[in-house]
Amino acid sequence: MSNVRVRFAPSPTGGLHLGGIRTVLYNYLFAKKHGGKFVLRIEDTDQGRYVEGAEEYIMECLKWINIEPDESPANPGTYGPYRQSERKANGIYQQYAEQLIRDGHAYYAFDTPEELEAMRQLHRTDANPTPQYDHKLRKQMRNSLSLDAETTKRLLDEKTRYVVRIKMPENETVGFTDMIRGEVNFETSLIDDKVLLKADGMPTYHLAVVVDDKLMEITHAFRGEEWLPSAPVHILLWKYLFGFEHMPKWAHLPLILGPNGKLSKRDGAKYGFPVFAMNWTDPKTNELTEGFREKGFLPEAFINLLALLGWNDGSEKELFTLTELIHQFSMERVHSAGAKFDYEKARWFNHEWIKLLDADKLTKAVVPLLKAEGIETKDEDFILQVIKTVRDRCTLLPDFVTQSSFFFKAPISWDLPAVKPKWNADKEKFFHLFAEELDATPDWQSAFIEDAFKTIAALQQIKPGELQLPFRIMLVGGKFGPPVFDIAAIIGRKETIARIKSAVKAFSE
RNA sequence: GGCCCGUUCGUCUAAGGGCUAGGACACCACCCUUUCACGGUGGUGAUACGGGUUCGAAUCCCGUACGGGCUACCA
Numbered sequence: 231m232s233n234v235r236v237r238f239a240p241s242p243t244g245g246l247h248l249g250g251i252r253t254v255l256y257n258y259l260f261a262k263k264h265g266g267k268f269v270l271r272i273e274d275t276d277q278g279r280y281v282e283g284a285e286e287y288i289m290e291c292l293k294w295i296n297i298e299p300d301e302s303p304a305n306p307g308t309y310g311p312y313r314q315s316e317r318k319a320n321g322i323y324q325q326y327a328e329q330l331i332r333d334g335h336a337y338y339a340f341d342t343p344e345e346l347e348a349m350r351q352l353h354r355t356d357a358n359p360t361p362q363y364d365h366k367l368r369k370q371m372r373n374s375l376s377l378d379a380e381t382t383k384r385l386l387d388e389k390t391r392y393v394v395r396i397k398m399p400e401n402e403t404v405g406f407t408d409m410i411r412g413e414v415n416f417e418t419s420l421i422d423d424k425v426l427l428k429a430d431g432m433p434t435y436h437l438a439v440v441v442d443d444k445l446m447e448i449t450h451a452f453r454g455e456e457w458l459p460s461a462p463v464h465i466l467l468w469k470y471l472f473g474f475e476h477m478p479k480w481a482h483l484p485l486i487l488g489p490n491g492k493l494s495k496r497d498g499a500k501y502g503f504p505v506f507a508m509n510w511t512d513p514k515t516n517e518l519t520e521g522f523r524e525k526g527f528l529p530e531a532f533i534n535l536l537a538l539l540g541w542n543d544g545s546e547k548e549l550f551t552l553t554e555l556i557h558q559f560s561m562e563r564v565h566s567a568g569a570k571f572d573y574e575k576a577r578w579f580n581h582e583w584i585k586l587l588d589a590d591k592l593t594k595a596v597v598p599l600l601k602a603e604g605i606e607t608k609d610e611d612f613i614l615q616v617i618k619t620v621r622d623r624c625t626l627l628p629d630f631v632t633q634s635s636f637f638f639k640a641p642i643s644w645d646l647p648a649v650k651p652k653w654n655a656d657k658e659k660f661f662h663l664f665a666e667e668l669d670a671t672p673d674w675q676s677a678f679i680e681d682a683f684k685t686i687a688a689l690q691q692i693k694p695g696e697l698q699l700p701f702r703i704m705l706v707g708g709k710f711g712p713p714v715f716d717i718a719a720i721i722g723r724k725e726t727i728a729r730i731k732s733a734v735k736a737f738s739e
Numbered sequence: 740g741g742c743c744c745g746u747u748c749g750u751c752u753a754a755g756g757g758c759u760a761g762g763a764c765a766c767c768a769c770c771c772u773u774u775c776a777c778g779g780u781g782g783u784g785a786u787a788c789g790g791g792u793u794c795g796a797a798u799c800c801c802g803u804a805c806g807g808g809c810u811a812c813c814a
Binding site: 277339346356357395415416420435438439455539545548574648697698709 | 740741742743744745746749750751752753761762763764765772773774775776777778806807808809810811812813814
């Protein structure tokens, strides 16, 4: 199977939250697994308006998670255009809409927004809170089915604004096989006459997705479960326009849920976790939505946690590289129920990846954060060593700053309440002797430093345990970090002695 | 309201008619560690409910309840 073409069209506001990216991921994994192409169509409009910077944002997100589309605006093949904003230009949707009208599957509707609202007002009851423009009501509206041919022609000649609506059959069962859910059926009598072409000439999603998928020769179409109710419209359009034999196989992916239903952009701010891949600032409102990248997630972890939210390979394995995911992925193993997003587990994935990732790669990710804190990062060997010794205690990338800054700079302050109460002249003397001994130690290694420490402690008849905490606080400033003697070994003889001396002074004041 | 989808520990999930329903996150305890972590061992904890079918049901069927989605000239 090498002719698979899967398509995904992320939009800037809705498309790149967790659910959207997982959909991209699954599209990508499926295409790669089956040797096919992953084609990206950019939804750079929102509510019909062009969104500044959307395309760049989307492409950067995909680059971050290392998913490069085989075809996209930046990397076109022969099936473009790849931008939502280019859709209207070629007039192709208009052409298909007119074909549907000629064949009796669609019609012109001249109703103004006010008239539509009036209709809804009129028919709204408790039993029917959302009246539909459907086969029962369309006869009462102003359209080419209710109006005579002459009037229709006159309205069109007068350039009256119109939309094209699908003419839903009155009594048919429309069904299809979903790759995840199996057979799904709908009664057309209950479905409304969806708008296919808007008054401005733009297609709605319903027309666009069918026409695009055909023109792009898409074989598999995966999207969120929220699209399931409109699937019958798309099935019917395929039947009318191109025939079922060309229709892609569908899969409706389960939703990713927040604490209250479908995960929304707002949930992030509300519950303190990111919902977008990267920071996104809405150009109109200037509102910032936080991203996983900026929060300190590794792309490897992000992909991993997303893939496992609703899918597993049947074993107990939880940690997968992108390559492994491509090998193992199968749409049949995607869970059909929605998954509630658990930020704690997401953090766990990142922690695992921080422990797992190649140290050089990890260093590359951490260095910019250290730089931002004004930490000098020229000595690569030194940084690598530091990162290796602190990685186990870091969950998010910014943890590296707090966990390692003392390797680069002496502490600015010490946790005095932790030492002062038990500080005395004997201990002060010990550290004087210890500093002298360190100055003379031939080899500067963790084990030698520890030996010196214990020997002098024995000589002075102080338990080493009572001295380790003060020593740690001298080097680190607080009660955290890797083993003290390792820290001393890494920061070096001169620096260790200097920190002991300045701390002893402060402790004895 | 109508339509559609769904329902296994608090959360993500495994088990596709047959062992004491398995794992992971989180939580708790212990061990390791004279810091904080990592790690190790163990523990608490689930098949929504009611009917069928069957020798046998988490698994198949029906109903109920609950949850979610959709119901725009948004996607």
